[in-house]
Amino acid sequence: MADPISQSGLWKIQQDYYRELSVAAWDDKTPYYLTNSQVFTDTYADLILAYLQDHPPDLQEPFYLLELGSGTGRFAYQLARDLRRKLQYFPELRPLRFCLVLSDIVRDNLEFWRGHEGLKSLGETIDFSIIEPGREDSMFLEKSGRRLHPGRNPLFVLANYVFDSMPHDEFRFSPQGLEECLIELVPLPNPVHSTPTRQDIRDVEVRRIYAPLSDRYPPPLQAVLDHYKSKLREGSFTIPVAALDCLDRLRKLGELVLLTSDRGFTAPDRMAAYPAHPHSLHAGCFSHMVNFHALSLGFRSALMTRRELLDGVQTCFMGDFVLGPQLRYAFEERFARSNALNHTNEMFAPFRGKTQLRTLIGFLRLNLNDPNALAAVGKQIPQHMHNYSYGERLELMTALEDTWANDFYFRGAPNLTFWLAHIYEHLGLWDRALWFFEKTAERQGADAMLWVFQANCLRHLNLREQAIVRYNRALDLVPGLPEATEGLRSLSAI
Numbered sequence: 001m002a003d004p005i006s007q008s009g010l011w012k013i014q015q016d017y018y019r020e021l022s023v024a025a026w027d028d029k030t031p032y033y034l035t036n037s038q039v040f041t042d043t044y045a046d047l048i049l050a051y052l053q054d055h056p057p058d059l060q061e062p063f064y065l066l067e068l069g070s071g072t073g074r075f076a077y078q079l080a081r082d083l084r085r086k087l088q089y090f091p092e093l094r095p096l097r098f099c100l101v102l103s104d105i106v107r108d109n110l111e112f113w114r115g116h117e118g119l120k121s122l123g124e125t126i127d128f129s130i131i132e133p134g135r136e137d138s139m140f141l142e143k144s145g146r147r148l149h150p151g152r153n154p155l156f157v158l159a160n161y162v163f164d165s166m167p168h169d170e171f172r173f174s175p176q177g178l179e180e181c182l183i184e185l186v187p188l189p190n191p192v193h194s195t196p197t198r199q200d201i202r203d204v205e206v207r208r209i210y211a212p213l214s215d216r217y218p219p220p221l222q223a224v225l226d227h228y229k230s231k232l233r234e235g236s237f238t239i240p241v242a243a244l245d246c247l248d249r250l251r252k253l254g255e256l257v258l259l260t261s262d263r264g265f266t267a268p269d270r271m272a273a274y275p276a277h278p279h280s281l282h283a284g285c286f287s288h289m290v291n292f293h294a295l296s297l298g299f300r301s302a303l304m305t306r307r308e309l310l311d312g313v314q315t316c317f318m319g320d321f322v323l324g325p326q327l328r329y330a331f332e333e334r335f336a337r338s339n340a341l342n343h344t345n346e347m348f349a350p351f352r353g354k355t356q357l358r359t360l361i362g363f364l365r366l367n368l369n370d371p372n373a374l375a376a377v378g379k380q381i382p383q384h385m386h387n388y389s390y391g392e393r394l395e396l397m398t399a400l401e402d403t404w405a406n407d408f409y410f411r412g413a414p415n416l417t418f419w420l421a422h423i424y425e426h427l428g429l430w431d432r433a434l435w436f437f438e439k440t441a442e443r444q445g446a447d448a449m450l451w452v453f454q455a456n457c458l459r460h461l462n463l464r465e466q467a468i469v470r471y472n473r474a475l476d477l478v479p480g481l482p483e484a485t486e487g488l489r490s491l492s493a494i
């Protein structure tokens with residue numbers, strides 16, 4: 001029988017995976033590096049400090065940071081150390097007593113943290129809790145032996161690669177109206193990965209069908225559904241029902257702040273551009289794209305990255321607070337422009353002999369779209385432009401235009417206009433390529449090949465006569481130039 005996705009057996013399969021494997025889930029299986037890197041926690045610590053500067057906490061009370069789905073505990077270990085170190089720079093925040101609570105649905109993970117030397121060394125700065133989905137408003141702190149209550153300070157929630165593991169629903173617009181996706185889990189006849197106590201997602205076929213919408217949501221979720229019904233006209237969207245429910249429950253404890261990263265969508269139009277949102281498999285666990293925009297609807301303020309690549313992470317800072325200058329500056333200026341969380345991760349690829357287009361885009365971003373950085377990789381970019389995705393194309397074009405905005409010309413400057421023209425040519429954006437080839441000729445004087453490049457663009461733009469003029473100019477400078485002769489021949493002009 002087919003069920004709404006959030007009510008299907010998919011999530012038990014996921015929870016059983018984490019419960020049965022415990023920390024062994026990270027023995028080269030579950031992805032973790034991006035959200036546990038030093039750059040990641042360092043960036044998070046800076047964002048948290050910026051928030052605390054805008055909204056000074058009550059120093060008489062502990063400041064609770066609750067991490068949902070802590071996994072191995074590495075993120076929390078690093079973040080606690082980063083925060084402790086960085087707080088020392090701010091005299092007014094130095095006395096802050098923060099407590100970072102690691103939590104998970106898996107009891108064996110908690111026992112792992114309890115015995116871990118690194119976490120032991122953090123003393124009172126950390127605590128542990130078990131999450132029972134649907135009861136997040138009643139969490140017991142195992143070290144201090146009391147219930148989690150943030151008191152007069154807000155509860156600061158951290159959630160990385162966890163909302164993507166929690167139940168969601170999916171909807172699509174069809175000529176018949178809005179439809180809901182239902183799934184049926186069909187066990188494969190010869191299971192390979194399952195154990196006697198656990199069905200593995202790889203041994204199950206997930207069949208998707210669509211049915212007319214049923215009225216089954218309680219009011220807060222219905223409001224999210226109504227929002228997309230009124231704002232979108234086509235495509236598909238998801239509703240992160242379990243994440244929304246979890247946040248609603250945590251909000252019962254006090255004012256909420258959320259800092260979260262995951263694969264996901266921060267703009268509804270980008271989400272709706274896809275006809276469906278099936279999950280992706282990572283060894284025995286799976287993930288789905290998180291609809292961060294839906295989460296942001298319930299908060300007063302939200303800062304969100306807008307990343308086009310589907311397999312990087314988006315980072316969002318939301319809360320029931322008024323946005324202040326320190327946080328806005330730290331998020332937009334110090335973090336989002338280079339987005340080191342994602343791009344330092346891309347920098348591993350060359351050392352594995354796997355440079356890709358996204359690695360080069362990452363290099364540009366980490367250099368804040370510096371013209372010298374584009375000149376350094378300008379030749380390589382077209383060489384890596386095979387099978388690139390729609391998202392990579394968008395990311396590349398944004399990086400190119402941002403680099404152009406940083407242009408400062410003098411004779412010894414990098415040949416930025418040429419590299420931009422060269423890359424736009426490979427993107428098939430002939431008018432933009434032509435414009436940059438013309439700009440290059442303006443700056444350095446036209447040579448025969450620059451006339452040929454311009455003529456090639458004009459040929460693709462079906463401007464035959466103008467192309468012929470430029471091929472002939474090339475031949476005037478270098479008689480018999482093969483590229484120019486070939487161009488004229490292709491236009492049947494010789």
Ligand SMILES: C[S@@+](CC[C@H](N)C(=O)[O-])C[C@H]1O[C@@H](n2cnc3c(N)ncnc32)[C@H](O)[C@@H]1O
Binds near residue numbers: 165
């Ligand atoms: C993909 S791992 C991410 C671990 C860690 N946050 C990281 O970035 O490496 C997902 C974690 O969330 C936990 N988890 C799954 N469902 C959960 C839920 N409903 N509430 C809290 N944690 C959950 C899993 O046990 C697992 O530790």
